[in-house]
Amino acid sequence: MTQQIAKVENVRIGIVGGTGYTGVELLRLLANHPNAEVVAITSRSEVGVRVEDMFPNLRGFYDTLTFSEPSVDVLASCDVVFFATPHGVAMSMAPELTAAGVKVIDLAADFRIRDLDVWSQWYGMEHSCPQIMEKVAYGLPEWYREQIKQASVIANPGCYPTSILLGLLPLLKAGLIETNGIVADGKSGVSGAGRGANVAMLGAEMSESFKAYGVNGHRHHPEMVDKLGELNGSPVQLTFVPHLVPMVRGMESSIYATLKQDVDQPALQSLFEETYANEYFVDVMPAGSLPETRMTKGSNMCRMAVYRPQGGNTVVVTSVIDNLVKGAAGQAVQNMNILFGLDESAGLKQVALMP
Numbered sequence: 001m002t003q004q005i006a007k008v009e010n011v012r013i014g015i016v017g018g019t020g021y022t023g024v025e026l027l028r029l030l031a032n033h034p035n036a037e038v039v040a041i042t043s044r045s046e047v048g049v050r051v052e053d054m055f056p057n058l059r060g061f062y063d064t065l066t067f068s069e070p071s072v073d074v075l076a077s078c079d080v081v082f083f084a085t086p087h088g089v090a091m092s093m094a095p096e097l098t099a100a101g102v103k104v105i106d107l108a109a110d111f112r113i114r115d116l117d118v119w120s121q122w123y124g125m126e127h128s129c130p131q132i133m134e135k136v137a138y139g140l141p142e143w144y145r146e147q148i149k150q151a152s153v154i155a156n157p158g159c160y161p162t163s164i165l166l167g168l169l170p171l172l173k174a175g176l177i178e179t180n181g182i183v184a185d186g187k188s189g190v191s192g193a194g195r196g197a198n199v200a201m202l203g204a205e206m207s208e209s210f211k212a213y214g215v216n217g218h219r220h221h222p223e224m225v226d227k228l229g230e231l232n233g234s235p236v237q238l239t240f241v242p243h244l245v246p247m248v249r250g251m252e253s254s255i256y257a258t259l260k261q262d263v264d265q266p267a268l269q270s271l272f273e274e275t276y277a278n279e280y281f282v283d284v285m286p287a288g289s290l291p292e293t294r295m296t297k298g299s300n301m302c303r304m305a306v307y308r309p310q311g312g313n314t315v316v317v318t319s320v321i322d323n324l325v326k327g328a329a330g331q332a333v334q335n336m337n338i339l340f341g342l343d344e345s346a347g348l349k350q351v352a353l354m355p
Contacts (some may be wrong), residue, residue: 024057158327183256189249208246322323
């Protein structure tokens with residue numbers, strides 16, 4: 001029997017871990033959401049501090065909202081709770097919240113990987129609630145929308161996986177590319193490292209410089225391999241190299257794969273356009289153009305282009321998102337909209353900032 005989506009006029013929202021970049025981004029987006037009411041926001045270090053005092057850009061939007069201790073009793077009165085927290089926090093509270101009928105959207109990685117032994121290897125802790133995994137949907141709406149509608153827990157994707165999976169999956173699902181030798185080259189702004197103090201993120205350390213990191217292994221790699229294999233029906237081999245670029249927000253991923261058959265450029269363009277024709281937040285750029293990170297800054301859009309350089313057997317996809325919006329808080333709100341039967345674009349129609 002198919003579960004009916006709970007349609008509501010007003011969604012009562014709790015946010016756990018509201019002092020980081022994704023937390024304030026959630027608040028920014030929800031401030032203009034027609035069906036959202038943020039009733040609780042938590043932070044162990046900032047209890048009693050008014051939200052607008054910590055984030056002056058929110059003055060006039062959350063006049064009475066203050067940070068409080070995370071409490072299941074308080075959060076259980078919400079319809080949905082967002083976890084904008086370090087890994088391990090959401091899984092410690094999700095069983096009690098879901099038992100109380102509360103939907104959980106985790107912006108960290110607690111529920112992203114199905115194989116919990118693999119998860120433990122990468123995150124250095126034992127998963128505390130494996131019984132929850134059967135209630136989880138991976139929160140990439142363009143490919144998992146039906147599962148999201150029925151879920152109790154949403155595993156919001158990582159930022160790199162969002163940009164890379166959206167760019168790669170049309171080719172993979174069409175059977176046009178080899179499933180080994182795929183390369184994804186990702187570049188992210190420094191906000192992806194979070195709001196905490198970090199010497200490597202100081203302006204004098206990262207400005208006027210560009211570097212790769214995590215070449216021998218990055219936590220988003222097993223997440224991508226897991227979802228690629230799941231949607232492909234068999235394992236996919238992917239090499240992923242992330243880079244840090246000297247900008248605050250934004251992400252560009254260049255994806256390289258080998259074609260299995262002769263597919264011309266117009267056919268590749270048509271494949272992408274048809275795949276995402278009905279997706280509000282994916283924009284396939286016109287043939288011959290290239291997306292830039294500033295085309296998505298502050299918005300929930302993913303913009304992409306597909307190429308077959310020099311008519312060879314390599315297909316190249318370049319995909320850009322704002323790592324804090326489509327790569328985190330915006331996609332989380334998009335998932336909330338789906339969960340509660342709302343307009344999927346509600347609260348998310350911001351136009352990208354240029355310049």
